[in-house]
Amino acid sequence: MEEVKLLGTWPSPFSYRVIWALKLKGVDYQYIEEDLSNKSDSLLQYNPVYKKIPVLVHGGKPISESTVILEYIEEVWPQHSLLPTDPYEKAHAKPGFPVSFLAAKKTSKSTASAFYSLFTATGEEQDKHLKEAKELLKIIEEQGLGKRKFFNGDSIGLTDIVFGWIAGWLNILTEVGGVKLLEPGSFPTLQAWIGNFKEHAVIKENLPDHDGMLAFYKRVREKMIASPIQ
Structure with a gap:
């Protein structure tokens, strides 16, 4: 199983969006708290243009922007769908x-x-x-x-x-x-x-x-x- 990491910060609602989706899906992940006044090398590596959270890292590949991450989560982990069938x-x-x-x-x-x-x-x-x-x-x-x-x-x-x-x-x-x-x-x-x-x-x-x-x-x-x- 490919490793899942989430780079976020408290109490950002954008971070919590991703946390809720992962929890509702039952996806195991590692949460990494970022200090935005002293951004980590990992954040700068995974999101070098905007240097913002949240960033989801799945199998070493980063996805940024919370709404994009949510769509990615829904597609990769279809169990407990968060979308209607119609x-x-x-x-x-x-x-x-x-x-x-x-x-x-x-x-x-x-x-x-x-x-x-x-x-x-x-x-x-x-x-x-x-x-x-x-x-x-x-x-x-x-x-x-x-x-x-x-x-x-x-x-x-x-x-x-x-x-x-x-x-x-x-x-x-x-x-x-x-x-x-x-x-x-x-x-x-x-x-x-x-x-x-x-x-x-x-x-x-x-x-x-x-x-x-x-x-x-x-x-x-x-x-x-x-x-x-x-």
Whole structure:
């Protein structure tokens, strides 16, 4: 059996996407924690252009970019499929689809920017991103989830994994940023999905510690506000 390694960093949601997929598939792998302030020779060797995590190394061959890695995992380890059987549903459940779908529906900047700016921005700028984030969550709830338990139906699939950061990270980022996004009664279908996703045995056992993340992102926010990028 060819060796599987994952180069990642805590608490990156992109690393956790790959961890969840490998765990759901039952694939044995070696996890290597990277210090992005002092990148290892292995990371520079396996991802010499972008020098970013995550990187999956399978049989000595590296694959980078989390959505590409997810598709690779689904193809190489077809057991416990993370895609629907229906061809149309399968096309819409590919990991690249939710990203491109939301990009087409975006209100101003990139999808990631709309949410991340709740954490990094202040004042009127933050208010603008809060409105944009709510519009994007509405799209996810109404046109992505519909009435399903998971995006994939009754079981977790690749789209759920791609959006998993909403379940594990969004409340942390908004709490640190001092804004209210997922208030009680808002986005009921999405909030039900968050509960279902986080209570799944594999996900529950492989989520970063809440208090640790809170402390980490508070430090990051303080640093960014003290030294804003020009």
